């Protein structure tokens with residue numbers, strides 16, 4: 001049986017999480033959507049504007065108004081026009097070290113090797129059915145990097161993407177972006193779905209501009225077999241957490257999980273059942289290792 005677990009950001013009811021929960025205050029769906037519309041209008045105005053500061057400013061606005069991927073879109077646009085745009089790099093979490101922009105902190109190589117030997121360093125293919133332009137590949141590479149950071153952060157440094165192959169004119173991949181969905185944004189039906197959740201052969205179908213937080217959510221469906229949470233966990237597996245930034249999110253554990261018949265077990269408990277050598281200690285284990293990205297432009 002194919003189990004399709006759909007993460008519909010806009011349609012998941014906000015059971016009990018519209019109120020302040022555990023220090024988090026999600027914004028209302030209505031407020032978020034208003035912000036989205038405002039962003040769309042402003043970004044349209046900036047389309048032909050080749051001024052880094054203006055794009056960075058809109059990026060900052062988006063970031064503060066619950067629009068993470070849109071913020072990145074603008075920061076990346078800014079560094080197109082100014083290769084050394086400090087406020088954009090800083091906003092993206094980079095620091096200038098020895099003349100180049102890098103993620104802060106160090107990679108704990110020894111730890112990373114242990115994670116790899118435990119079978120939790122992954123190699124996947126993202127297959128785009130359509131013909132992809134070099135510029136889109138470039139944009140997508142940033143998405144893959146962010147996805148890797150989310151995975152590393154949420155698993156407390158116990159999983160990462162080692163290598164990602166991005167290939168066009170193909171549907172042979174763990175993540176498939178079907179024909180005609182290349183430029184689809186989330187709200188134009190460009191979300192993602194995980195099939196065969198929790199099984200060896202799990203795979204994801206997605207739009208080309210699906211939010212990375214959602215792809216991370218789908219990856220966790222696949223790799224751990226987590227169900228969707230709809231009962232107020234402040235967790236990546238709970239949909240509709242408008243305005244809560246992914247770097248502030250954690251997977252729920254025994255203490256924070258809100259139980260229901262569909263979700264009797266917290267994410268961390270399920271994760272450790274599936275991967276018994278994973279531990280939930282709250283430690284971070286340094287910066288995420290760099291994901292190797294191979295682009296195959298057919």
Ligand SMILES: [Zn+2]
Nearest residue numbers: 235237252267
């Ligand atoms: Zn959870």
Ligand SMILES: [Zn+2]
Nearest residue numbers: 233252257258
């Ligand atoms: Zn939970």
